[in-house]
Amino acid sequence: MNIAATGNNDDLQIMRDLIRDHQDGFALPRHFYTSQAVYEHDIKAYWNHNWIWVGHVSQIPEPGDYFLFEYGPESIIVVRDRENIVRAHLNVCRHRGSRVCLKESGKAKLFSCPYHAWTYELNGRLRGGRAMGPDFNPADYGLFAANVRVFQGLIFICVADNPPPIDEGLARLAPLTEPYGLERLKIAHSASYPVPANWKLALENYMECYHCAPSHKDYSRSHSLKDPRELEELIAPLKERSVGAGLQPVNLELTGGDAAGPAADIYYRRYPLFPGYKTGSKSGEPLAPLLGQLSGFDGGTTDIQIGPLNNFLAYSDHVVGYRFVPRSMQETDIQIIWMVDQDAEEGRDYDKEMLTWLWHVTSLDDERIIRHNQEGVNSHRFVPGPLAEMEWGIRDFYHGYLRLV
Amino acid sequence: MNIAATGNNDDLQIMRDLIRDHQDGFALPRHFYTSQAVYEHDIKAYWNHNWIWVGHVSQIPEPGDYFLFEYGPESIIVVRDRENIVRAHLNVCRHRGSRVCLKESGKAKLFSCPYHAWTYELNGRLRGGRAMGPDFNPADYGLFAANVRVFQGLIFICVADNPPPIDEGLARLAPLTEPYGLERLKIAHSASYPVPANWKLALENYMECYHCAPSHKDYSRSHSLKDPRELEELIAPLKERSVGAGLQPVNLELTGGDAAGPAADIYYRRYPLFPGYKTGSKSGEPLAPLLGQLSGFDGGTTDIQIGPLNNFLAYSDHVVGYRFVPRSMQETDIQIIWMVDQDAEEGRDYDKEMLTWLWHVTSLDDERIIRHNQEGVNSHRFVPGPLAEMEWGIRDFYHGYLRLV
């Protein structure tokens, strides 16, 4: 398909005009959040060219185990094949485009299209092609493969032919996250918070803690990010405790010139909880058994970002993953996934209600403030204002986003 | 209104680009099913320039009887006027555009607009024009007439000023369908199956039986179309039985070079039911009295297509009509109308539940597979695949469609 026919030429011109309007250090103009054309371009040019965290290997332990991951109009089958390799396929039949797999998760020997029964192997290869004539070569019509990276058990996919380079970044991140034993996690709970706003407003909300003090009372009681000045004096003692607990007391920021590529931003940042808090719990007390090789609660937490779309918060006893999944131009699902050690048993080793409390209440706050943000941005009289210093994460996101779209 | 103002120029350019992208023998590109501009162009350039089957004369036996037929944003009044002529009018007041007729069906002496009481005769002529001044000539403001053809009781309309030629095709079809006594039918039941998909995906689904074997267990038990190879040996005996029952054992295909025009495709094709089946019933036994001049059940059925949008399946004892009515870009109503001989009495001569069973269950299947087809086609990574030989009907449809839009 040529680029004109998909409207890409027009889209690109619109995007170029919009990008020229953007002033560095300020919020993005209204149209980035209100235009259907921009939204569709976002999926095609940004989401489909970035790495997306879709799940954990513990969800598909055996050959044939699979689950679907969906964003915008896209659906991906994530499956462990007969050779034990984790693969991802576009869930689109190569014949006339039907969804091939309809169940959210399960165990399969083959994927057979419900329309005309074109049948695919777990590795995506087409088995024959019923009544397609002698010139038909099934090898040409396997399911489109998405790129896959499994990083310490976390599964990332990218549907682009040329995904952004991420391997060098992951290699540098690996020793820092290793003590957490991420490959030994299991999913304790998943929740989805639908918000009537563009996905970028939801993501931006996660990227700054300038709003934490006014908007998140519960979070601010335990987490020090609310004011960078208070942070300084807490950091030195945390470093000492971290080393004691088995964590390296360093940060990693691969972005811009340092990063392997424009969208391969990888961060690993430690920051202190307030005194009395061992983890992100209401009481300050532990929520689950210590993770991986950690030898104690050091009173800190770790922000991990792998690519611009995937965020994790690693406490000493659990990891919380965040995604901001576009559904339509102004509909986004905030997806939160709580993970604990695979040997932890609900009821005995952790209480689901207590485990999920903090980020449940915080997400309810966020749903509300993101919604009101979108309502205001919809005004024809909205003029983007200046970003605060604490909003550097948003500025970085804009840089990467505007390079890619 | 000039063409630029309605956006037609842009639409035409977009359509030309899209058409260039289409590869003969393959499915259509994504944008044909996902673009609001293409959808609106479909209504304006395709639906409004094709013949549409709207109903049967038995619905309006007497002068003043009328019913509405609606598709996309269009509404048509189909009425028998005082001279006993079946007419069709655009249901749009010539003053400021209100719907004139609000009831789905009824008996009227006049149509009076509910807004300013402009009043029209059954034949569409405006009666005066209240307080419009001396220069106003009511003769200039009758309801816009749609073209009408009544073929053996079946009513077709086309709102274009120059409808595609259909008369020669109907003349050639007439002797073949005559034994069925179509003008003696009555509607036994109508049902609507809404499907969240573009109308073209719904129509394409009807146009091929490549999906019948995997998708329609009940249909495939009785109807031989599921595999063309099995078909051959059943056809010769059917021909013999057909002659005995009063039907001509020939097929008619007016299309492409043969047809009167690009959109006037007319087909009449006989095909066998499997041994033991007299009609499209669950048991194989008859569902209603024999139609027209038929002298017996010959164990066959007839596919009739009149223009690309209108399909009928004629069994020996009932006729099923199909329409795939666009409601919005990705909302379509599959409408099914079951017809029996006018003298057949429900309860005595036919059981409605049994009569409608096959195409009810088959349509539930179709609703599901068409929905999943649209979901997959929505993917930005959908690439149209090759059509199977059994999908020749779709290829023909594309040819006619792409010539017209």
Added chain:
Amino acid sequence: MNIAATGNNDDLQIMRDLIRDHQDGFALPRHFYTSQAVYEHDIKAYWNHNWIWVGHVSQIPEPGDYFLFEYGPESIIVVRDRENIVRAHLNVCRHRGSRVCLKESGKAKLFSCPYHAWTYELNGRLRGGRAMGPDFNPADYGLFAANVRVFQGLIFICVADNPPPIDEGLARLAPLTEPYGLERLKIAHSASYPVPANWKLALENYMECYHCAPSHKDYSRSHSLKDPRELEELIAPLKERSVGAGLQPVNLELTGGDAAGPAADIYYRRYPLFPGYKTGSKSGEPLAPLLGQLSGFDGGTTDIQIGPLNNFLAYSDHVVGYRFVPRSMQETDIQIIWMVDQDAEEGRDYDKEMLTWLWHVTSLDDERIIRHNQEGVNSHRFVPGPLAEMEWGIRDFYHGYLRLV
């Protein structure tokens, strides 16, 4: 933001083409009511450049009292500030655009943004700007002010930098409306009638009484506008009675060449009720105490229009205000506000059910006919018809509208 980036250039070209298609004395072409681009342009170029009636000073008697007024994607805070001045602010934070004020009405000392706690004075000035660095000047980031005019207690706002001139028109209107004591009104009841139609179809419906006879039985029983010929003989006696009751027996029409500006249309027109009717009641009897300085019921009513978007109907004992508020391209709220003298007490001096009866039933009629108007206009075959003489108000509206968009 340059004009190209907001799509304005394209919009303007589309609008110019559409405007060229319009024939004076006829309805507007379909696209004015069916195009998303035109709708968004309507808000930006028409609503945001016109005066809008938002309420009455009695709603905000004391400093800090405020209410929100919303149309399309816009939200306006109308507030009485500490200096007792009625002000209107865009309800959009100057930081990243969140709604600042979330409650429909209330009493505030400050407006603090719920996202990052940027805090604004009642007069719109930003108080500091938390953690924004030394170069940040709060004076540059006050809430955007909307223009405000308070005319005899009625509050009008306009968000444009250069609002259409209205002061001279209001000065000429003032002596005519003065006897009604509008500044002494209070709101007795408000109601909203959602209609699935473009705002222009709702407004046009109000602007002509050509439809009153066929559509509004209850209205037509008491109000003489249904037929201009009957009107003549009733007008002379009304003039005499008006003078007796304290009203000036003159009309005022400031429009076109006479008016201060294209959008500043101001009308004041008296017309008779039918004999036996003292006010717009079911029985003809009074509904509430006489307004202002009126000394009696003169059996007339007064149409007041202040700018093209704001309509009032002043009876001797109550005033009804109308707005047709756009919500989306084909969703509009008909808002009706019934006002009586501030000293009138519900239950003792007026019965709410009786007070609101006439315009409640009339609006139910209008909801229905406007809906059917939109349905018909949606047809691709709709061709705008000629306006009747009684529809002069619509023609005037088109003139002003087409000059501005």
